[in-house]
Amino acid sequence: MRPVFCAFLALVASTSGVSAAGRVTLILQFDGRHSELSIDEMKRELENIMRGSGTELSWRNAEDISSSESFPSVVVVTFHGSCEMRPFAPPLPIEDAPLGYSHISNGEILPFADVECDRIRSELRSGHGAIGPGDDRLLGRALGRVLAHELHHIMDRTLTHEHSGLFRKSLSPQDLIADRTL
Secondary structure, eight states, X not given: OOHXXXXXXXXXXXXXXXXXXXXXXXXXXXXXXXXXXXXXXXHHHXXXXXXXXXXXXXXXXXXXXXXXXXXXXXXXXXXXXXXXXXXXXXXXXXXXXXXXXXXXXXXXXXXXEEEEHHHHHHHHHHHOTTOOTTOHHHHHHHHHHHHHHHHHHHHHTOOOOOXXXXXSSXXXXXXXXXXXXX
């Protein structure tokens, strides 16, 4: 990791948190491949979900950030695995592993989220027969909903889950790609 970005991560970790309203910069980093179509769809889905919340999203890729930039409110999102539908994901072992998660230190929710692309792809494959290689828009919709869930934890500074909608503890494959937002 570049030294400038390491210093940036230390600065973000030391901030008090992310405001639930106003401008929030989402810094995206990928440790695997991704399709621009799936990421564009993820952004569209998340912006639709956030509409009316008073939060304006700004998107940046980690590799494009310079040491002279600053952001008043920032969340760093790391995408693990392949965030594209090609090649199609093999099923992962059945276990209660999260599709995404936020980071906590000393009981405080930090402005860091991780999204597990391979697990999401596997969930989509196991739960919906019509999903196949090339369905990057549906993957993007699912990524947007998982990220919305994690941003709820970060921005509202809560570990709790709701009983219904996107903010319940787990989402089904159908919940991840349904035509309407939950």
